[in-house]
Structure formats: C-alpha cells, structure tokens
Amino acid sequence: MSKKVKIGIVGLGAIGNVHVNAFQALGPDVEIAALSDIDPAKTNALAARFPKAAHFSDYRDLVKSDVDGVVVAVGNVLHKEVAIAALQAKKAALLEKPMAMKSREAEAIQNASRKSGAVLQVGMVRRQMPAARIVKEYVDKNYFGSIYHIRAVLIRRRGIPGLGGWFTTKSASGGGPMIDLGVHFFDQVMWMSGLWKPTHVSARTYAKFGPRMGDYRYVGMWAGPAKLDGKFDVEDYSTGFVRFGKTATMSFEIAWAANVEDQSYVELLGDKAGTRITEGKTVTLFTEHENRPADISPQFDSNANLFECQARAFVAAIRGEQPPAATGPEGVTVMKLIDSIYASSERGCEIKFGDLGPEGR
Numbered sequence: 409m410s411k412k413v414k415i416g417i418v419g420l421g422a423i424g425n426v427h428v429n430a431f432q433a434l435g436p437d438v439e440i441a442a443l444s445d446i447d448p449a450k451t452n453a454l455a456a457r458f459p460k461a462a463h464f465s466d467y468r469d470l471v472k473s474d475v476d477g478v479v480v481a482v483g484n485v486l487h488k489e490v491a492i493a494a495l496q497a498k499k500a501a502l503l504e505k506p507m508a509m510k511s512r513e514a515e516a517i518q519n520a521s522r523k524s525g526a527v528l529q530v531g532m533v534r535r536q537m538p539a540a541r542i543v544k545e546y547v548d549k550n551y552f553g554s555i556y557h558i559r560a561v562l563i564r565r566r567g568i569p570g571l572g573g574w575f576t577t578k579s580a581s582g583g584g585p586m587i588d589l590g591v592h593f594f595d596q597v598m599w600m601s602g603l604w605k606p607t608h609v610s611a612r613t614y615a616k617f618g619p620r621m622g623d624y625r626y627v628g629m630w631a632g633p634a635k636l637d638g639k640f641d642v643e644d645y646s647t648g649f650v651r652f653g654k655t656a657t658m659s660f661e662i663a664w665a666a667n668v669e670d671q672s673y674v675e676l677l678g679d680k681a682g683t684r685i686t687e688g689k690t691v692t693l694f695t696e697h698e699n700r701p702a703d704i705s706p707q708f709d710s711n712a713n714l715f716e717c718q719a720r721a722f723v724a725a726i727r728g729e730q731p732p733a734a735t736g737p738e739g740v741t742v743m744k745l746i747d748s749i750y751a752s753s754e755r756g757c758e759i760k761f762g763d764l765g766p767e768g769r
C-alpha cells in the first residue's frame with residue numbers, strides 16, 4: 409500500500425462531519441479522497457476544504473473508487489447495504505454504531521468481511537476513552553480479580569433524539585435507546601471485563617414519553633427539531649439483567665427519557681477491586697492495601713479526542729499494524745444481546761442469549 413491512506417466517507421450528516429475532522433487531524437499520511445451523500449449540499453459544503461476529493465452522489469461509485477478505507481456514517485437502515493458493498497469491493501470499512509439494525513444483518517456484514525478479507529472495524533468509540541483503556545489494562549493485569557457483576561446505566565431525563573424522525577421510527581433505526589446508546593455501553597463493559605459470553609437475558613422495555621409527541625416536554629433535542637407528524641414506535645426506557653453463565657451478571661438501565669436525574673456510568677465489581685467510569689471524570693479503583701480498604705486514583709490525560717483515536721486505529725488496521733479496534737464478531741455479539749433484550753421484553757420472560765426464533769427479530 410502507498411504510504412498515504414485514502415479514506416472515503418459515506419454520509420456527511422452530524423457524525424460524518426465528525427469523521428471528516430478526525431481523519432483530517434491525522435496529518436499528511438491520511439487523505440480524505442472521496443465524499444458521498446445523497447444531498448449535494450453536504451458534499452459541496454466540504455468542497456473548499458478538500459478540493460482534491462472526489463464527490464459521489466451514489467456510494468456504490470465511492471466504494472469502487474481509489475480509496476483504501478470507507479467510513480459508513482449513514483443512518484442505521486443503510487449500514488448493512490453500504491458496509492457490504494465496501495467490503496465486497498475489498499475496501500476496509502469503519503462502520504458507525506449500531507453495527508446494524510439487528511444481529512442477522514450484523515452477521516451478514518461480518519460474513520462479507522470474512523469472505524473478502526477486508527478489515528472491518530465497528531465504531532465503538534467509547535473503547536477509546538482514556539479511563540476505559542486504563543481499566544482494561546488493570547483488568548488484563550488481574551487487579552480486579554474475578555469480575556462478577558457489571559452495572560451499565562445511562563439515563564437521560566429528557567433526551568429523545570429527533571422525535572418523529574429516523575431515530576424514533578423502528579423501520580429506520582431498529583430500536584430506541586438500546587440501539588442508539590446501549591450498544592456503546594454493552595460493548596465497552598464486555599470489552600473491558602472480557603465477559604463476551606452472555607447466556608441468559610431478562611429485560612423489559614417501555615415507551616412512556618415518546619408516544620406523547622406534542623406533549624413531550626424537553627429543553628434541547630439532538631437531531632431536532634421534532635417532527636410531530638412523524639412516528640415514535642420504539643422504546644424510550646429499558647432495564648434488565650444478563651447472566652454470563654454462573655460466573656457473572658450485568659444489570660442495566662438505558663433511557664432516553666425518565667423522571668429522574670441524568671445518570672451515566674458503568675461499574676465493574678471484582679473480588680479484588682471495583683470501579684466506576686463516568687465520562688470526563690477520573691477513575692478510582694476501590695480496592696484494599698495493607699489490610700485496609702484503599703482507593704487508587706491514577707493520573708492521566710482525559711482530553712483525548714475519541715474519534716481521532718478511533719480513526720488512527722482504523723488507519724493502523726488498514727496498514728496491517730494492528731487488529732481493528734472493535735471487531736465484527738464482537739459487534740455481532742453486541743447486536744445479539746440487543747436482540748435478546750427486545751425478545752425477552754416481548755415474551756415477558758428470561759430467554760437464552762440469541763434464542764430469537766426461526767425468523768430472528
């Protein structure tokens with residue numbers, strides 16, 4: 409491969425532009441060589457910054473062009489189609505989260521990567537959090553001992569994104585906060601803890617705020633304004649319990665809206681140490697020293713740009729210098745967990761992980 413890695417970006421909306429900035433920040437060895445969006449205003453808006461980049465209204469032309477890697481930053485409903493096209497064209501793919509709308513689609517994407525041999529990295533950007541990387545290092549050094557319970561909590565008091573738009577329309581998004589945010593948290597805790605084998609899932613989802621549409625009271629809205637003639641047919645709150653055989657368990661609450669204060673953390677409980685990770689805060693290891701409970705608070709730079717770190721890892725994977733920062737099989741496991749959560753809620757009972765029936769979800 410030439411020294412310079414050429415990147416094409418499909419989907420130049422909110423997160424597509426974050427990727428543009430992240431890859432540009434990597435310096436002269438990385439080039440943003442191609443841009444694609446069905447809305448020409450989105451590609452045109454970047455023309456002055458990237459005068460040499462090719463513009464494509466059809467992503468199928470971009471994946472066939474002279475690029476080494478493709479960032480898939482379109483809405484969830486297009487993840488499978490665009491990612492598979494890129495992988496079949498033997499282009500590395502950095503695929504935004506959620507990996508797909510459901511696990512069957514995620515498996516098809518992973519199969520395309522396996523067959524073509526092209527690199528697939530899933531956009532699990534929370535793995536790049538400095539705090540998460542430190543905790544992962546400590547887990548690998550066995551500072552936590554046996555990790556037996558995980559808590560994953562993300563509750564927004566009022567945080568439904570794009571009410572009535574694609575986020576809240578199941579046929580376009582695949583689901584609500586589980587698909588939007590749960591994927592990040594589940595991937596992060598399974599990656600840090602190494603607990604990649606869930607066995608049973610008991611969960612319940614609710615929709616108490618979104619269906620009110622015009623009566624939903626909020627302060628700000630990501631991906632707004634609200635489209636009150638649109639749909640809300642996904643959940644806005646979910647809670648549940650996951651078993652990892654007899655070894656470990658996880659409890660979770662993931663919500664776009666709830667009548668409690670905002671909360672966002674993951675916790676690992678081990679028999680030698682435990683910790684809580686909260687975005688932008690220091691990490692404390694709750695442990696013991698010299699026969700007393702003691703805390704360790706490592707000093708670190710918490711200011712990393714997570715998308716730049718993710719982009720750097722993708723470029724290194726394209727160059728063959730390291731495996732992808734988050735792999736296809738790991739992404740499939742996360743999607744199976746999400747599908748199992750929805751299936752458990754629909755059936756009203758605990759289910760075996762991945763027991764989704766002949767049709768899948």
Ligand SMILES: NC(=O)c1ccc[n+]([C@@H]2O[C@H](COP(=O)([O-])OP(=O)(O)OC[C@H]3O[C@@H](n4cnc5c(N)ncnc54)[C@H](O)[C@@H]3O)[C@@H](O)[C@H]2O)c1
Pocket residue numbers: 418419420421422423424444445446447450465466467481482483484486504505506531533588631
């Ligand atoms: N990692 C994160 O933290 C994070 C944050 C936000 C969004 N996301 C994910 O990124 C994806 C995009 O979300 P967003 O908020 O940027 O959405 P968005 O609606 O702002 O952007 C999507 C873009 O894709 C374009 N598009 C639609 N069809 C296309 C096609 N066929 N070819 C090329 N472009 C096409 C649209 O015109 C739009 O510009 C979603 O999957 C979302 O879950 C990830």
